[in-house]
Amino acid sequence: KQEVTQIPAALSVPEGENLVLNCSFTDSAIYNLQWFRQDPGKGLTSLLLIQSSQREQTSGRLNASLDKSSGRSTLYIAASQPGDSATYLCAVIGGATNKLIFGTGTLLAVQP
C-alpha cells in the first residue's frame, strides 16, 4: 500500500531564504507526482506535476525534482516571500489508478 510522507511537518523561515520541502513515497511504481498548495480554509492549487519519466519541473521560483527509484521528491522554493506561506502537499498516482494519494503536508511560514 502506497504511503506518502512529508518532512518537515512545519517550517518557518525569514523572507528571502531558499528552502527545500521533502516528500517520500514507499512504492516507486508511480505515474506522476504532484505538488499542491493549500491556503487556510481553501482548496488545493496544483503547482507542479512531474511525470514518472521526468527528473524535474520548474515554474517561476519553484523547482520540483523526482527520484523515482529512491521514492523521493523535493520542492525547492527560491527567494521565499510572505505570500508563499501555506501548506504544501505532495501526492502521487500509481498502480493503474486515477486517485491521488496525499502526504500530510508541510506548513510553511515565511516571516517578513
Place this chain on the structure above:
Amino acid sequence: EPEVTQTPSHQVTQMGQEVILRCVPISNHLYFYWYRQILGQKVEFLVSFYNNEISEKSEIFDDQFSVERPDGSNFTLKIRSTKLEDSAMYFCASSIQLVLSGNTIYFGEGSWLTVV
C-alpha cells in the same frame, strides 16, 4: 480562469440526517472527483466519476455515500445518514482527462461539513 465551485461552503447537520454537497466542475472536463480531509489528517480520495458512472471508489465510500450528475453541469455527493466521523472538509475536483496521464486536477474550495 475556469474554476470548480462548491456549495455550501459550510454546513452543520444533525447526526443521522441526509446531506447533499454540490459542485460545478469546469465545463469541458470529463472526470470528476470527491476527496475529503478530516481536520488535521491527510486529504483522502473518495470517488471518481466518468461517463455518468463511478470509475473508482475507496473503502470510505460505502453504501452511505452516493454521487450523481443530475444535469450537464452539477455533480453532487450525498451522505444518507451522517455520522460524527463524517465531519470533514469535502473537496470536489475535476480534470479534462485522466490525472494519471499527466493532466492537471482542479480542486474547489471545499465544503466544510460539521455533524453534531
